[in-house]
Amino acid sequence: MAAGTRELTVDLGERSYPIIIGTGLIAQTGKYFLDRGFPIKSPILLITDSSVVDLYAEKVEESLAAAGYSVTTAVVPSGESSKSLEMLDELVGAALQAGLDRKSTVIALGGGVVGDLAGFVAASYMRGVRFVQMPTTILAHDSSVGGKVAVNHRLAKNIIGAFHQPEFVLYDLDTLASLPMREVRAGLSEVIKHGLIWNEEFVKWCDTNASALLALEPEALGYALYEGCKVKSIVVSRDERENDLRAILNLGHTIGHALEAVGGYGELLHGEAIAIGMVGSARLAAKFGYSPDIAVETERIFRKFGLPVRIPSSLSTDEIMSAMLHDKKFSEGKMVFVVPTAIGSVEIRNDVPSAWVTEIVDGLREGDEQP
Numbered sequence: 001m002a003a004g005t006r007e008l009t010v011d012l013g014e015r016s017y018p019i020i021i022g023t024g025l026i027a028q029t030g031k032y033f034l035d036r037g038f039p040i041k042s043p044i045l046l047i048t049d050s051s052v053v054d055l056y057a058e059k060v061e062e063s064l065a066a067a068g069y070s071v072t073t074a075v076v077p078s079g080e081s082s083k084s085l086e087m088l089d090e091l092v093g094a095a096l097q098a099g100l101d102r103k104s105t106v107i108a109l110g111g112g113v114v115g116d117l118a119g120f121v122a123a124s125y126m127r128g129v130r131f132v133q134m135p136t137t138i139l140a141h142d143s144s145v146g147g148k149v150a151v152n153h154r155l156a157k158n159i160i161g162a163f164h165q166p167e168f169v170l171y172d173l174d175t176l177a178s179l180p181m182r183e184v185r186a187g188l189s190e191v192i193k194h195g196l197i198w199n200e201e202f203v204k205w206c207d208t209n210a211s212a213l214l215a216l217e218p219e220a221l222g223y224a225l226y227e228g229c230k231v232k233s234i235v236v237s238r239d240e241r242e243n244d245l246r247a248i249l250n251l252g253h254t255i256g257h258a259l260e261a262v263g264g265y266g267e268l269l270h271g272e273a274i275a276i277g278m279v280g281s282a283r284l285a286a287k288f289g290y291s292p293d294i295a296v297e298t299e300r301i302f303r304k305f306g307l308p309v310r311i312p313s314s315l316s317t318d319e320i321m322s323a324m325l326h327d328k329k330f331s332e333g334k335m336v337f338v339v340p341t342a343i344g345s346v347e348i349r350n351d352v353p354s355a356w357v358t359e360i361v362d363g364l365r366e367g368d369e370q371p
């Protein structure tokens, strides 16, 4: 392992896999494939997006070609709207044209959009082929780990999908230098989420190191992404298919996913929507009798990272409430919320009165400066 490279394992028995985090990793893609015995004779489909392709695809292609692999690259438009059944159809066409067989591999090179979409291609093409994640956003420390792959429906986020684990995650931190600032902030929202659900000390560390993280200082960023991936891999290792514990990774997503859907998958970035959702969940905590300081602290930290903490006025409460009913978190006639009990710990509640949720959503309107 190169100096400065960190490694974690997602422990799933025979399907366990490593998350390799470091610099200069893209140029070694071919070596990682050879070391893990990926077959030379089966073509590889590299899926990326229109912003990432010119930045990093060639290096991946060259490294794989030098190792003897045949690679075809498919490019989707950047942005959430590419997580669609139409794009899945196009990519299956690309896989067929490239001659992918049952021993082939699909690589996701990009952020969570490419990861979720390419992962669903890998899960469904010929009923499932091999899959490798090469994340290029901060947010994708979350999406590249755990095997949730999906596309969206206009009524609901991630509603058509599967669990399909990658065989390894190769996270080259050098790629993060080209991220737009808005994407840096949105990605850090899920990093902080991992602290809020599991590790108070890590939330404090993020708070203290906010400027280093926003400036993408390599040491701080490498540590934060390692810690975020660590929480995710522990949780996924214990409950791969979200029978119970894994639901805690959904902190902020009950409201957040509804905001994304009502906004037409474009008004708010995923990390922004769930930052607002996490403030909403923290306000719910106060309704359940937990300290109101949780909401104050949650909001303060997201503001410090330049993240939105209010719902845009263009999104109506009625539409948000109805979008929540289509979410996977609406089950047995009840909305499920992850509610913080303190900074660093949460509980799962399915006894949230919808009147409370309406009140919280209304209270999170732009221009409202409570709590």
Ligand SMILES: NC(=O)c1ccc[n+]([C@@H]2O[C@H](COP(=O)([O-])OP(=O)(O)OC[C@H]3O[C@@H](n4cnc5c(N)ncnc54)[C@H](O)[C@@H]3O)[C@@H](O)[C@H]2O)c1
Pocket: 049, 050, 051, 052, 055, 078, 079, 080, 083, 110, 111, 112, 113, 114, 116, 136, 137, 138, 139, 140, 142, 143, 144, 145, 146, 147, 148, 149, 158, 175, 176, 177, 178, 179, 180, 183, 186, 187, 190, 269, 270, 271
């Ligand atoms: N499967 C999961 O467990 C999971 C977890 C969290 C989020 N998600 C999903 O992830 C998606 C959000 O992911 P995201 O925030 O990475 O969005 P994204 O994939 O849209 O990437 C954000 C933007 O940055 C650009 N980009 C990517 N890498 C870049 C780089 N290195 N330099 C410059 N530009 C770059 C992309 O083209 C895009 O415009 C959502 O669809 C969300 O639902 C999934």
Ligand SMILES: O=C(O)C(=O)C[C@@H](O)[C@H](O)[C@H](O)COP(=O)(O)O
Pocket: 142, 146, 148, 157, 158, 190, 242, 246, 247, 249, 250, 253, 328
């Ligand atoms: O991996 C998980 O489990 C998560 O909940 C991580 C979330 O950050 C992610 O956005 C996930 O896609 C949401 O799960 P979903 O099942 O509601 O789509």
Ligand SMILES: [Zn+2]
Pocket: 142, 190, 253, 270, 274
């Ligand atoms: Zn998320």
